[in-house]
Each structure stands twice: as structure tokens, then as C-alpha cells.
Amino acid sequence: MKIVDIKIFVSNPGRNFVTVKIETDEGVFGLGDSTLNGRELAVVAYLEEHIRPCLIGRDPHKIEDIWQYLYKGCYWRRGPITMTAIAGIDMALWDIKGKVAGLPVYELxxxxxxxxxxxxxxxxxxxxxxxxxxxxxxxxxxxxxxxxxxxxxxxxxxxxxxxxxxxxxxxxxxxxxxxxxxxxxxxxxxxxxxxxxxxxxxxxxxxxxxxxxxxxxxxxxxxxxxxxxxxxxxxxxxxxxxxxxxxxxxxxxxxxxxxxxxxxxxxxxxxxxxxxxxxxxxxxxxxxxxxxxxxxxxxxxxxxxxxxxxxxxxxxxxxxxxxxxxxxxxxxxxxxxxxxxxxxxxxxxxxxxxxxxxxxxxxxxxxxxxxxLGVEFDEKAAEQYPYKRSYLPVSRLKDGTLWNW
Ligand code: GCO
Ligand code: MG
CATH class of the missing domain: 3.20.20.120 (Enolase-like C-terminal domain)
Incomplete structure (x- = not known):
């Protein structure tokens, strides 16, 4: 089995979500969540520019190896952008494995x-x-x-x-x-x-x-x-x-x-x-x-x-x-x-x-x-709800000092 494409969908059905879809040569696909509130498009760029090209042609069953490849292989380990991008891929791979095995992920x-x-x-x-x-x-x-x-x-x-x-x-x-x-x-x-x-x-x-x-x-x-x-x-x-x-x-x-x-x-x-x-x-x-x-x-x-x-x-x-x-x-x-x-x-x-x-x-x-994973995602419906830039608030003390929100 081979990964033939990775598609990224950004939609806002009430709030912004980044959805990863990994497609395989056997028609089975997997879905993952790569949503990082307030910094969504940074993760999208990471997935599209820096992950997608490296995974086309790989065996989606090698979840552990792909995880290590993305984590160790980028040299710049950790950080919310990297780890949220890896998360969407990892979930989608578990979704594929479950679908191929005919088992919910908790069984795996x-x-x-x-x-x-x-x-x-x-x-x-x-x-x-x-x-x-x-x-x-x-x-x-x-x-x-x-x-x-x-x-x-x-x-x-x-x-x-x-x-x-x-x-x-x-x-x-x-x-x-x-x-x-x-x-x-x-x-x-x-x-x-x-x-x-x-x-x-x-x-x-x-x-x-x-x-x-x-x-x-x-x-x-x-x-x-x-x-x-x-x-x-x-x-x-x-x-x-x-x-x-x-x-x-x-x-x-x-x-x-x-x-x-x-x-x-x-x-x-x-x-x-x-x-x-x-x-x-x-x-x-x-x-x-x-x-x-x-x-x-x-x-x-x-x-x-x-x-x-x-x-x-x-x-x-x-x-x-x-x-x-x-x-x-x-x-x-x-x-x-x-x-x-x-x-x-x-x-x-x-x-x-x-x-x-x-x-x-x-x-x-x-x-x-x-x-x-058992989630269904309607790509056509998602298109009707385009991305809207949206930030979390920030906090200040009464004297103007920036605080933790
Ligand atoms: C919680 C959280 C959220 C976060 C939010 C940030 O406990 O659910 O603190 O309310 O603030 O997820 O994006
Ligand atoms: Mg909390």
C-alpha cells in the first residue's frame, strides 16, 4: 500500500479547523486533525510544503517509522506547529490502519x-x-x-x-x-x-x-x-x-x-x-x-x-x-x-x-x-465555510502589563 496524496482542508463551520486527508493507492483514506487555534495557516504551510512531498509513495502502515521520520527527521524537534502538523498525519495513518483491519482504533x-x-x-x-x-x-x-x-x-x-x-x-x-x-x-x-x-x-x-x-x-x-x-x-x-x-x-x-x-x-x-x-x-x-x-x-x-x-x-x-x-x-x-x-x-x-x-x-x-477513527468528513460542505482569521484574546493588568491569557 502506498500514500498517493495528502490533502489539507481549512474550513470554518463555526470556527477554524485544519483537516488532513491521506489518500492511498488502494482507495482507503485516513483523516486527521491539525487545528492550532489562532495559528492555523502556519500548520497548513508546514503540512503542504514540508511534509506532503516527503510522504508520497510511502507505506501508510508504517505509523511508527513515519512518526520518527517526521519528528527526528526535521532536526528542529517539537514546538506546537511541528507537533500539530505531525498529529494530523499520525491520526490519519491510524484511521487508515483501522479501516484496512476492519477494526476501530481502540482495538488496535x-x-x-x-x-x-x-x-x-x-x-x-x-x-x-x-x-x-x-x-x-x-x-x-x-x-x-x-x-x-x-x-x-x-x-x-x-x-x-x-x-x-x-x-x-x-x-x-x-x-x-x-x-x-x-x-x-x-x-x-x-x-x-x-x-x-x-x-x-x-x-x-x-x-x-x-x-x-x-x-x-x-x-x-x-x-x-x-x-x-x-x-x-x-x-x-x-x-x-x-x-x-x-x-x-x-x-x-x-x-x-x-x-x-x-x-x-x-x-x-x-x-x-x-x-x-x-x-x-x-x-x-x-x-x-x-x-x-x-x-x-x-x-x-x-x-x-x-x-x-x-x-x-x-x-x-x-x-x-x-x-x-x-x-x-x-x-x-x-x-x-x-x-x-x-x-x-x-x-x-x-x-x-x-x-x-x-x-x-x-x-x-x-x-x-x-x-x-470513525469520523466522516464532507469535503463539499466544508467548502461552504471558508477560513476566517481569528485570534485568541490577550490579557493585560490594569497598568497595561501584558499577562498570561
Ligand atoms: C480548556 C482550555 C481552552 C483553551 C482553548 C485555547 O480548558 O478547554 O483552557 O478554553 O483556552 O482551547 O485554544
Ligand atoms: Mg484549560
Whole structure:
């Protein structure tokens, strides 16, 4: 079997997605996700100019060799552009192998370790009542683990608080320049414990709660937050600090028993090595789409399992249904799987372009047994939704200092 072409599709059915299609001489094709929010076209150029020519004529069954070839062979290892480009190729190759074998990808990985995949949803609001109202709604839909994010008084556009509005998808796909938002750590730390206090008063321990700090704190601030939140028994506190310097988590860890999660911007195991082997974190949030695909995610999960770290893959709307499907197959297999972030199946346009192999039931995702990854992609429909440049926001402190968004 030979690779005869690699096509790249950029579409915006609600937000931008980069889809890789590998075609073979036997007519079987594979699909992969190479979406890097806000930097999509850099990945497209990498795929078209620097990967496509090298793979034409190769045997698509050699997934490991192709992965090593793209990773080691480029000399400039790692980085989000390279690893997101490799991810789309790697997923497409697993998709082909599954289709040829007549087996879903989870069977190729070693078979199911569980029948269903536990997910957490997002409850957001403009104030605490609004957020808890959203939580009520998710509980009534069957969720039993929910991330709470609430607008901080005085901080317009606080991270994660748009989802309560119906245009969450659109707002994030219509930012031709990066919007600027205000950040104030003191206002945040003064406010956020009240959100969890009220949530526990209302629901007791009947629902698992999570929270994303989106890397806004220093280690000692994060340590303090973790400690204050201990009575509210979070499933995890996500991205409390940036992790370029992994030992930042040592200080958070030493001061709190609130479980810690990080990893959505990691693009290789090296970003997490110290975090894992020092047992500074509890959950690894790395995504297949941004870390080189299914092949390295499997290795990361195995490595993490040696240190009691569980996986909790990043599941935002800026990962395409193919990336979500890759996670579903990985999560079905991963013995040390923890929980999957999930915020629904997207809008009408998205569902016209992609068909998921997943269903939501009682707080869990179920993956069907279609061979390969199981996603269908309608190329004609995708053409109706052209790419739109769109950026993530940036954050500034009140005095103008640029901060972590
Ligand atoms: C999450 C994330 C996202 C990211 C987004 C960036 O936990 O889901 O933090 O909201 O900000 O994916 O592209
Ligand atoms: Mg996050």
C-alpha cells in the first residue's frame, strides 16, 4: 500500500479547523486533525510544503517509522506547529490502519479498558447565580462532573465565561485581531472561593467540580488558592501556573491537597517529564491534536501510569471532531484514564461538515465500533465555510502589563 496524496482542508463551520486527508493507492483514506487555534495557516504551510512531498509513495502502515521520520527527521524537534502538523498525519495513518483491519482504533491500541468515557462539562455565568443555573442545566442533562467559571466583577471577558451565551462558538471564531482583556489576580482570588462555597452549599458532594485558572497565578498564589479550595473538594484545579518551568508545580503541590491538572499546551512528553516523575500533578491534559497524535499520547499515558498520573485530554471546541474521536479511542484503551473535557457536539454547520462516532449518555461518551477513527468528513460542505482569521484574546493588568491569557 502506498500514500498517493495528502490533502489539507481549512474550513470554518463555526470556527477554524485544519483537516488532513491521506489518500492511498488502494482507495482507503485516513483523516486527521491539525487545528492550532489562532495559528492555523502556519500548520497548513508546514503540512503542504514540508511534509506532503516527503510522504508520497510511502507505506501508510508504517505509523511508527513515519512518526520518527517526521519528528527526528526535521532536526528542529517539537514546538506546537511541528507537533500539530505531525498529529494530523499520525491520526490519519491510524484511521487508515483501522479501516484496512476492519477494526476501530481502540482495538488496535489494545482494546477497551472501559465501556464508557466519563466527561466533564462547562458551566459558566456572568455571576454566581447564573453559573449555578448553568450547572443545574448540565446536571439535568446527565453530567456529574462540571467545570465552574464565573465572570469576576470588574473584569470584563473573564476567561471561560462566554459559554453561557449562545454564541460561544462564533465569538471565538470572529476575532480578526486579538481582543484585549483585563486581569487582576487579587480580584480573582477574592472572588472565586465564594463560587465553590455556594456550589457546595447547594449541591453537597453530589457532583464533581473542577476549575481552570488558565495559568494566571504565580506558584505561591496558586498554592494559596489550592488551600482555600480544599474544603470544596475539587476533582482538579487546572493550569494554576504556567509550566515552562515545571518546578513551579513543586511549590503548589507542597502546599495543597487539591488535585492538580496541566498540559493542554504541551506538545511532547518532555514538557511533562518532571511534572510526572516528581508526582507534582494528578492529571495530564495533553491533546493528541497538539502533541503529535495518537502514537506519542499512548507513550505519555504509559509513562504517566508509573507515577499515579491519570489522563484528562483537552477537549475544547477548537479541536475538530477528528481530534475528539482520537481521544475517545485513546480514552477507551488508556488504563490510567481519568476524565475527558467535553462541551457538546457543536453547532449545525459543524455537524454538516463532520459526523462524530460518539454519543453522549448519562455523563459519559460512547464510541461506536466503526473501523478506524470513525469520523466522516464532507469535503463539499466544508467548502461552504471558508477560513476566517481569528485570534485568541490577550490579557493585560490594569497598568497595561501584558499577562498570561
Ligand atoms: C480548556 C482550555 C481552552 C483553551 C482553548 C485555547 O480548558 O478547554 O483552557 O478554553 O483556552 O482551547 O485554544
Ligand atoms: Mg484549560
Amino acid at each position: 491500541l489494545g482494546g477497551k479498558s472501559r465501556e464508557k468515557i466519563r466527561v466533564y462539562g462547562h458551566a459558566n455565568g456572568q455571576d454566581i447565580d447564573d453559573t449555578l443555573h448553568h450547572l443545574d442545566h448540565l446536571i439535568s442533562e446527565g453530567y456529574n462532573a462540571v467545570r465552574l467559571q464565573c465572570a469576576i466583577p470588574g473584569l470584563e471577558g473573564t476567561y471561560g465565561t462566554l459559554a453561557g451565551k449562545k454564541d460561544y462558538f462564533e465569538l471565538q471564531s470572529d476575532r480578526p485581531l486579538p481582543p484585549e482583556q483585563l486581569w487582576d489576580t487579587k480580584a480573582y482570588l477574592d472572588f472565586v472561593p465564594e463560587l465553590f462555597k455556594k456550589a457546595r452549599e447547594k449541591y453537597g458532594n453530589s457532583v464533581d467540580l473542577l476549575h481552570d485558572t488558565h495559568s494566571r497565578l504565580t506558584p505561591i498564589e496558586a498554592a494559596r488558592l489550592g488551600k482555600i479550595l480544599e474544603p470544596y473538594n475539587l476533582l482538579f484545579l487546572e493550569d494554576s501556573v504556567t509550566a515552562e518551568n515545571q518546578s513551579g508545580y513543586k511549590y503548589v503541590r507542597e502546599h495543597t491537597t487539591t488535585p492538580l491538572a496541566v498540559g493542554e499546551i504541551f506538545n511532547s512528553i518532555w514538557d511533562a517529564k518532571e511534572l510526572i516523575e516528581n508526582q507534582w500533578i494528578d492529571y495530564l491534559r495533553t491533546a493528541a491534536t497538539h502533541a503529535g497524535g495518537i502514537t506519542p499520547m499512548r507513550r505519555m499515558a504509559d509513562f504517566a501510569s508509573l507515577y499515579h498520573v491519570r489522563t484528562a485530554p483537552h477537549g475544547p471546541p477548537d479541536i475538530s471532531p477528528i481530534g475528539h474521536a482520537a481521544h475517545a479511542h485513546l480514552n477507551s484503551w488508556t488504563p490510567n484514564f481519568g476524565i475527558q473535557e467535553f462541551i457538546g457536539f457543536g453547532g449545525e454547520a459543524l455537524n454538516r461538515v463532520f459526523k462524530y462516532p460518539l454519543t453522549f449518555e448519562d455523563g459519559h461518551l460512547l464510541v461506536n465500533d466503526t473501523p478506524g
